[in-house]
Amino acid sequence: MPVIAIIGNKGGAGKTTLGINLASGLSVRGHTVLLDADPQLSSLQWRQLAVRDDLVAVHDATTETSGIIRQFREITEYVVVDCPPSVNADQTRMALEVCQLALIPVLPSPLDLWATIHVENELIAARSVNRNLKGLIVINQIEPRTRLSHIVGAALSEIELPVANTTISRRMAFRHAMLDGVSIFQMGAQGREAAGEMKSLVEEVINHVQ
Ligand SMILES: Nc1ncnc2c1ncn2[C@@H]1O[C@H](COP(=O)(O)OP(=O)(O)OP(=O)(O)O)[C@@H](O)[C@H]1O
Numbered sequence: 001m002p003v004i005a006i007i008g009n010k011g012g013a014g015k016t017t018l019g020i021n022l023a024s025g026l027s028v029r030g031h032t033v034l035l036d037a038d039p040q041l042s043s044l045q046w047r048q049l050a051v052r053d054d055l056v057a058v059h060d061a062t063t064e065t066s067g068i069i070r071q072f073r074e075i076t077e078y079v080v081v082d083c084p085p086s087v088n089a090d091q092t093r094m095a096l097e098v099c100q101l102a103l104i105p106v107l108p109s110p111l112d113l114w115a116t117i118h119v120e121n122e123l124i125a126a127r128s129v130n131r132n133l134k135g136l137i138v139i140n141q142i143e144p145r146t147r148l149s150h151i152v153g154a155a156l157s158e159i160e161l162p163v164a165n166t167t168i169s170r171r172m173a174f175r176h177a178m179l180d181g182v183s184i185f186q187m188g189a190q191g192r193e194a195a196g197e198m199k200s201l202v203e204e205v206i207n208h209v210q
């Protein structure tokens, strides 16, 4: 069953935030697990502090990452892997060997976008063992009601990886959901816009792994 790895080469781009919320959104469509492959174990901490027990399950996959991914993909509809902030980390390499889709959150700054060239190169290298591996950039933390600048557009045009039509805005609701130990889908009216964006990303991801 499809494995989606959330990867990147920069800290703080939103891998964990998107991982938790993507896995939560996918879990409505089919049984989903979130594997935490980042030694910081932020996703696992979120789940351990969670106040509800109907949230998506999170498992530690910081060691034997590829074996654990293979094990879970046999028994679940979707596997989401939250990777460390380096494409050279063993966990990221292992995730890239077995996933269908690498989702790459990037902040809307030209410097961050240019840095994704390294990510693209790793994806190309990983295709020697994982021929059908796809990559998808998702721009995260756009200021609501702000359009992507023309500089960002120029940086994007230098990268061959496709960019998701959905962009994710910078919204306090994402932070509050983490603090409250829930996903954006349990935030009610306060999380409505953010949940709408995540739903749209969930649809795009499903289309890429079908
Ligand atoms: N769309 C968003 N709106 C508001 N805050 C966000 C959004 N996405 C991420 N954040 C915040 O930005 C910070 C970094 O996000 P996150 O921890 O998800 O990034 P990361 O890529 O997993 O970081 P690391 O590389 O350290 O694992 C966190 O404080 C998170 O709450």
Ligand SMILES: [Mg+2]
Residues within 6 Å of the ligand: 015, 016, 017, 038, 040, 042, 082
């Ligand atoms: Mg993280």
